[in-house]
Amino acid sequence: MSTLSATQRASLDAIADVLIPAALGMPCFTGAGDVAAMVDHVMALRPELTEGLKQALDRVGEGEDAAAAAERLNQEDPGGLATIGLVASSAYYMMPEVRRIMGYRGQEQRPATAEEENDWMRDDLLQPVIDRGPIYRDTDGV
Numbered sequence: 001m002s003t004l005s006a007t008q009r010a011s012l013d014a015i016a017d018v019l020i021p022a023a024l025g026m027p028c029f030t031g032a033g034d035v036a037a038m039v040d041h042v043m044a045l046r047p048e049l050t051e052g053l054k055q056a057l058d059r060v061g062e063g064e065d066a067a068a069a070a071e072r073l074n075q076e077d078p079g080g081l082a083t084i085g086l087v088a089s090s091a092y093y094m095m096p097e098v099r100r101i102m103g104y105r106g107q108e109q110r111p112a113t114a115e116e117e118n119d120w121m122r123d124d125l126l127q128p129v130i131d132r133g134p135i136y137r138d139t140d141g142v
Helices: 006-019 035-045 047-058 066-076 078-094 096-102 119-124 127-132
Strands: none
Touching (some): 035 078, 047 078
16 A cells, blocks of 8 residues: 555656656656556655655645656755655666666676685785774773
8 A cells, every 4th residue: 555645646756757757768757667566665665755755745736847846846845856856766776677678687696706706815905904903992891
């Protein structure tokens, strides 16, 4: 079940389409798939964003031009617009179609190759730390 009302959802979709338009073979926000489900997923992962998102979306007038609303929010409530952008972009980049177009298969296990295995030893990367010696505070007496 969505944490956003139908009006809030419509405002989010409209402003997100302004922030994430179709370009260079990538779909716009609402053209990326089931954005409602993905926005709900983002909100479940980041519940602390819910109140700020709702407040920002409630500042958008019903039927207000999305580009004008985004510009007005940018002037009057930049944090609110940033929250809308964060939720929209997070949902967008989690969409299977967007990930497919970008060629991103998700996190994968990739063991180090023989050439990479001892990268930390190359160029004396750790030598300054070794030369410095141990640095810590004794907490037994605290």
